[in-house]
Amino acid sequence: MKINPTALTLNQLLGSANEKFVIPSYQRRYSWREQQLFDLIDDINILEGADTHLLGSIVCLTGDHVAGVNSLELVDGQQRLTTISILLECLRARFATDDRTEHVQELDRLLTARPFEGPVIPKIALDTMDGEEFSQHAKATSEGDTHFLNLRLQEAFANARNWISQQETQDLVAFKYRLLNQAFVVRLDVGAAKDAFKLFETINNRGLRLSPTDLIKNFVLGNAARFGSDHLDAAKGNWSKLMNHLDRVDSDAFFRYFLIARLATRLTKSQVVYQFQTYFMNAVSEAEALPDRHWYSYEPDEEDDEGSSEIEPQDELTAKTPSGDSDNISFGEFMSGLVGAAKAYGELVNQKTGDVRIDRHLRNLKMIKSTQSYGFLMHLRTAGTKKNTFIEVLKLTESFILRRHVCRERSMTRKVCLPSSAK
Known part of the structure; x- marks a missing residue:
């Protein structure tokens, strides 16, 4: 350098x-x-x-x-x-x-x-x-x-x-x-x-902590530069689209829910950057040739270093995405999927999907503070779930989350809360 x-x-x-x-x-x-x-x-x-x-x-x-x-x-x-x-x-x-x-x-x-x-x-x-x-x-x-x-x-x-x-x-x-x-x-x-991106990471490894989004951006663009100038140009364009979709949205939360949906695992804020890097290295085919790829492996932490997470394992309904080499995708496909997920997430959080009924249910979810459902809903949107099915899921999610808030029970708990007069 x-x-x-x-x-x-x-x-x-x-x-x-x-x-x-x-x-x-x-x-x-x-x-x-x-x-x-x-x-x-x-x-x-x-x-x-x-x-x-x-x-x-x-x-x-x-x-x-x-x-x-x-x-x-x-x-x-x-x-x-x-x-x-x-x-x-x-x-x-x-x-x-x-x-x-x-x-x-x-x-x-x-x-x-x-x-x-x-x-x-x-x-x-x-x-x-x-x-x-x-x-x-x-x-x-x-x-x-x-x-x-x-x-x-x-x-x-x-x-x-x-x-x-x-x-x-x-x-x-x-x-x-x-x-x-x-x-x-x-x-x-x-x-x-x-x-340049390596230097950015080195400089900001000390002092004021960067946000997960900043570190992930630098990781993605830095590796894109290692793949070649064409990959870097495409990655810059895709990252711009991603940030446009996440305008006025907590981008750190997006990456957390994106990973929860992809890995089907509990994830604290402190784990987001490393888990994204690990997912990237194990999912992107171009990363196989990188000499530092072996640094990243899936090793779930036994301890939660930030206390209890707002998302318990049973709270998040997610879809497991295989991470084996046989399922690797190209860097371009990886970025397209990331941008598509950001678009879906931004529409969910801002209640701007373009469908009146869906947006009405999303506003209801926002009012009852159903942030833990966004990863699941984002996965359904990017997977091409039919509109009527998605609306039914939204209705069920409203009922689940509202019941949880009222009864103080986890969403997947089978216990039903009824007033004594109704038992």
Whole structure:
């Protein structure tokens, strides 16, 4: 693995006229909260004299150098760089209002790349579900009545604008200088995709814990890169579809229920990543040639390290999927199945299957907190269960779950709860 690390100020990082940072479509949506935004602002504001602040590292997949503007795919650091872009966009708008042309021009230079021919393009480009909304926020000084899907992104722009509106112009000039010249980023350039995803995993093995979805995404794309560039391109596209289907849905829960449905076993949150990796290595035919495949084997834990799970073995009706080598499927088939399951899961959770009767029963299940049924229902949907049969299953599931809540008994328990007068 060849890594080229460079410590750069934001002025240096964004100063190149022939580079742009692309946040690819397979990355998750912007998710920083108000606290994280103001922590960043405070870190810059408290700098004194020639003090510096380390913003952290970013991992860039560089590819081959080409004439014109080179696109650097951001494998790690997208949340941080997006937040910086939000601050700079809001500062530029304020300086334009104050008629501080020199500062507007400086920020224009840092926020845009200029090809030899053609219009200017954003220096930090979001090729994600947030891309269009980010552009709308950056152009507007007020959201008005526009409905935005990513409330975190909307709040970040609103909070940044609100803070900036309360500052004196000269204070903002000083803040801009410290942000651009005294805040450093360690840029790690990697030429091969498989190395970039491996580096991401190594960096994030310490410190703040990544979500299961982040770790699974990196595992899938990293192995896709090992299978070949065509597999990687297809995997990126499939992952983008998957995240679209899981928009406004707990993606960590999806992977848990997906595995429960495939493996027919009890599964705690802490087991999801390893069990997914194991399932992947034993199900995907291309993985047979990987030298580390033997690291992954099905070994059920005797102890539950997170206490009792909300799903007991008898609670989840699932279908066992054979994991032997004779039943291996191609990587493309694996990803298609994963995307199909995500689509079914998203429709179930959001009650948007397109069928009025099914959606009505799904709303009932949501009201009685029937989350433990989603893995089973997702399996039925992806298996092509007929509509009338599926509706009957929904009715029975409603009755089972409601009885469980009332009687405090497990769903598969045969005991019937009747009032004494009816016995």
